[in-house]
Amino acid sequence: MAYFTPDxxxxxxxxxxxxxxxxxxxxMYELLRADGYYSSFKKEDEMPASIPEWxxxxxxxxxxxxxxQLTSEEDEMLKKIASRF
Numbered sequence: 001m002a003y004f005t006p007d008x009x010x011x012x013x014x015x016x017x018x019x020x021x022x023x024x025x026x027x028m029y030e031l032l033r034a035d036g037y038y039s040s041f042k043k044e045d046e047m048p049a050s051i052p053e054w055x056x057x058x059x060x061x062x063x064x065x066x067x068x069q070l071t072s073e074e075d076e077m078l079k080k081i082a083s084r085f
Contacts, residue, residue, distance in 0.1 A: 063078070
């Protein structure tokens with residue numbers, strides 16, 4: 001039986017992607033998100049409406065993922081901002 005290694009094959013990622021069906025692309029999208037490889041990866045219809053909105057979302061994600069590193073003053077400032085709403 002023939003034996004092939006990944007080095008024996010030369011397939012461009014673009015070629016592979018464009019040969020995928022819509023269902024396969026959806027599966028790949030779900031796998032990438034579940035794996036955390038693209039934690040902020042979004043499909044086109046999920047993209048923020050504007051650049052300021054995109055920046056705000058990224059700022060909030062960064063604060064959220066580093067919340068344990070906030071000082072007590074920073075934590076109080078965020079609570080004050082949130083209490084306005």
